[in-house]
Amino acid sequence: MIIVSGKLYVDPEVREGYLNGCLGVIRQARSSPGCLDFVLAADPIEPGRINVYERWESDAHLQRFRGAGQEPDQLAEIRVAQVEKYRISSVESP
Template sequence: MVIVAGHITVEPGQRDAYLAGCVTVVVQARGAAGCLDFAISADAADPGRINIFERWESPTAVEHFRGSGPSDDQSAAILSASVAEYDVAGERSLFDG
């Protein structure tokens, strides 16, 4: 399993527009082969922060979906980014329900 997680920052006044522009990507990712979860969401405490969380079956699934990355408009809006990919060897459930 692979997890991609972290955050990006944008101007606080641009965050809602940025997130609206990500809806199609989220829908496409969730329908992609090997995608277990995919979320791009507003941070509850920081008005310029957008949290990224992706969970994939394999590195191949991530690479197949990733393609060219964010659009030019989205890339231009990003002030900073801290996103990493993690290889996961195991898991345990913390919540059943």
Template sequence: MLIVAGKGYVDPQHREALLTSLEASLRQTRAEPGCLDYVVAADPVEPGRVNVYERWESKEHLAAHLAAMARPAQPTPAVLGMEITQYEIAASSPFQI
């Protein structure tokens, strides 16, 4: 399993426009084979920050998704910077509080 997580920054006044512009691609990605979760969401503390979280069954599924993303996308507000990390997960189990 892979987790891709991180953050991106946009001008705070354009954050909602960015999130709205991504909605269709989020829905499409969640329906792709191997996608277990895919979220880009507004950060509750920093006005210009969006948080990214993806969970994939395998590297191959993620690679297929990234290859499909090579097609031209609709224009969105400019992303000012991103910090994204990929994690390879060997095992997982439910977390109980």
């Protein structure tokens, strides 16, 4: 299992519009083969922060989805990106 997690920073005044522009990508990801979860969400404390969480069955599924890429306008709005990919070998309930 692959988890992609982290945070993006955009200017606070464009965050809502940025997230609205991502709705299609979120829908596309969630309907993609191998996607177990996908969300981009406004952080409740930091005005320009967007939290990223993705969960995929495999690298292959993630890479097939990534082939579509982001819109150039969306990339231009990102000021800082701190996102990491994690390989998970087991999962258990807390």
